[in-house]
Amino acid sequence: MNMKTQIITILLSFLFIGSLSAQQTPAPKQTKDYSIVGATVHIGNGTVVENGLVVFSNGKITYAGKANPSAQKGEIINATGKHVYPGFIAADSSLGLAEIDAVRATRDFDEVGGFLPHIRTIIAYNAESRVIETMRPNGVFIAQVTPRGGTISGTSSVVQLDAWNWEDAVLKLDDGLHINWPSNFSRGRWWLGEDPALKPNKNYSKSVQNIKTYFEDAKKYLSGNRTPKNIPFEALQGTVNGKQKVFIHISGEKAIVDAIKTFNELEVKNLVLVRAHGAIKVADLIKKNNIPIIINRAHRLPNSEDEDYDLPYRTAKLLTDKGILVGLGMEGQMERMNTRNLPFYAGTFAAYGLGKEEALQLITSNNAKILGIDDKVGTLEAGKDATLFISKGDALDMRTNIISDAFIQGRKISLETHQTKLWKRYANKYKNQ
Known part of the structure; x- marks a missing residue:
């Protein structure tokens, strides 16, 4: 292998390693409407709505409040028993x-x-x-x-x-x-x-x-x-x-x-x-x-x-x-x-x-x-950015804040990180032993 080939190989290796360690690709712009139904909605201003509804379209919240079937549209996310919070x-x-x-x-x-x-x-x-x-x-x-x-x-x-x-x-x-x-x-x-x-x-x-x-x-x-x-x-x-x-x-x-x-x-x-x-x-x-x-x-x-x-x-x-x-x-x-x-x-x-x-x-x-x-x-209100998430429990409790869905400006974002990848990797290792 000549020197030029070695240099090219090394550069490609660095690019490959970099692609493995880089952050995941940002989520694409919201293209479909979402309705989160059945959750306990924490508005963020002290108000809590049981059996609530949050609807968002084009990156903005269009409805946040009590269950209202006529306000629902787009993809339905059943969040019964879960909690919705502002980001x-x-x-x-x-x-x-x-x-x-x-x-x-x-x-x-x-x-x-x-x-x-x-x-x-x-x-x-x-x-x-x-x-x-x-x-x-x-x-x-x-x-x-x-x-x-x-x-x-x-x-x-x-x-x-x-x-x-x-x-x-x-x-x-x-x-x-x-x-x-x-x-x-x-x-x-x-x-x-x-x-x-x-x-x-x-x-x-x-x-x-x-x-x-x-x-x-x-x-x-x-x-x-x-x-x-x-x-x-x-x-x-x-x-x-x-x-x-x-x-x-x-x-x-x-x-x-x-x-x-x-x-x-x-x-x-x-x-x-x-x-x-x-x-x-x-x-x-x-x-x-x-x-x-x-x-x-x-x-x-x-x-x-x-x-x-x-x-x-x-x-x-x-x-x-x-x-x-x-x-x-x-x-x-x-x-x-x-x-x-x-x-x-x-x-x-x-x-x-x-x-x-x-x-x-x-x-x-x-x-x-x-x-x-x-x-x-800062709050879940109509007209504000659809920056919010759904948690299986209390978001202020380390034991129960397990997020199932997350959105930033209406874009459904990945919750995968290098830490979650390592957690899954070693969880499987010890589960198989």
């Missing part, structure tokens, strides 16, 4: 921006620099990520693709999780700017011999002032003749005029108070607090300013020694009772892989005081409202 929405996730945490070349969620409002995650989004396909068997069909790092990380976008590329995936382009608010406490760098104990951050006030000055400079630029052109400042246009949301990743009640005060002074609206540990202590201020919160997963330790051990589990209940709009985000360790467990994190909040349908709202209508996509998804 779940993962806020504050870096899905599609990294594949293998241990391989730097696959990570593309953090750019070099501190103030990067012009960085857009959507053009880095990998629609063929094998991590993404593992979301769908649990009902997670939509995600906010969020940047990390720096003081101003950049701009997120909202995508649906069955697409050929980022252009096909987009539900809402450049939905919001993400800011990492400085902490008023810091730890010493132990690897440099500094005391690792928690202590007041002596640079906190300076860091806050830097954010304020940056926005003031941007507003001056945007209201002037804009020469020479400043691309980062140009990217803040939507934030300054109130058309784009500002997601403030923050912890601590003092920091939350300072952030609200700072952005009120800057006359920057549409704020969303993300993570917001300690928010319950300043809940009245947050409610007064009509600011929603995207909270962290419940499965974590309290943030300080004087907090109740189960406070992370009760946070959703406490904030909801204060009248604050609460959604559920995924920021944290192994966030991309763990995003598939989004409904079960919501289920944990349900086990600690929040009603089951209220917990469902954290990842359906509430997240949709916070991300500004509630006109398209």
